[in-house]
Amino acid sequence: MPEGHTIHRLAEDHLARFGGHPVRVTSPQGKFSDSAALIDGQVLDGVDAHGKHLFLGFGAGWVHIHLGLFGKVGFGDAPAPPPTDTVRLRIAGAGAYMDLRGPTTCALITGPEKRAIHERLGPDPLRDGDDPDKAWRRVSRSRTAVAALLMDQKVLAGVGNVYRAEVLFRHGIDPYRAGKDLTRAEWDAIWADLVALMREGVRDNRIDTVRPEHTPEAMGRPPRVDDHGGEVYVYRRATLPCHICGGEIRTAGLAARNLFWCPTCQKP
Numbered sequence: 001m002p003e004g005h006t007i008h009r010l011a012e013d014h015l016a017r018f019g020g021h022p023v024r025v026t027s028p029q030g031k032f033s034d035s036a037a038l039i040d041g042q043v044l045d046g047v048d049a050h051g052k053h054l055f056l057g058f059g060a061g062w063v064h065i066h067l068g069l070f071g072k073v074g075f076g077d078a079p080a081p082p083p084t085d086t087v088r089l090r091i092a093g094a095g096a097y098m099d100l101r102g103p104t105t106c107a108l109i110t111g112p113e114k115r116a117i118h119e120r121l122g123p124d125p126l127r128d129g130d131d132p133d134k135a136w137r138r139v140s141r142s143r144t145a146v147a148a149l150l151m152d153q154k155v156l157a158g159v160g161n162v163y164r165a166e167v168l169f170r171h172g173i174d175p176y177r178a179g180k181d182l183t184r185a186e187w188d189a190i191w192a193d194l195v196a197l198m199r200e201g202v203r204d205n206r207i208d209t210v211r212p213e214h215t216p217e218a219m220g221r222p223p224r225v226d227d228h229g230g231e232v233y234v235y236r237r238a239t240l241p242c243h244i245c246g247g248e249i250r251t252a253g254l255a256a257r258n259l260f261w262c263p264t265c266q267k268p
């Protein structure tokens, strides 16, 4: 599942390619045909992202997209080739086209429906003005492990499996520590770090979390080879040596996903 930085990047990519111009909107697969007909020929006049939810604004409403585990967005240059029948949504403009396949959600919604989605999501480190206090109020009252709270989109929106593992490592926090045992200073540091790391993720379109002193160049080690890309401390590094203490990185299931951490660097 993509993390929040990917969705914010997709919002920017849609605006850059289609913003301010009328576009053709179709649903070759058919499931979105009625809604596509309502916005076909309209101007894309706004985009928004909150956590893993993408919103494309047209006069007739917002297209709400959630990729889920299997959804994919693909961009190409115009002219668009004939679509395959797996394309739920195609947007075609003068210079580019976009094909959406396999999303969990692709629906035309109203402004009030969009606001209701924002209200049930936690603050997103990538949304200017989102309030980390809203997440802190829930985290600080919870007996749930902080690693599970970070993945709960009602608590905090946009953080996925990579950022949760990495931010907890960067702050030396045991992933199984209860939310209520986190200090306010620790929470503020986690939030500030997520804002910085995820902004970098949007800009570079990949997740890098190692500090300058732990890059392959600085440590004289080979770069990480992984189709997820990026240099990380613990994510998918189970049984490998920790970049800081040399101990073995561990893995276990938590909140339906594999968790990774260093038991030496991350104290209870």
Ligand SMILES: [Zn+2]
Residues within 6 Å of the ligand: 242, 243, 244, 245, 246, 247, 262, 263, 264, 265, 266
């Ligand atoms: Zn370590």
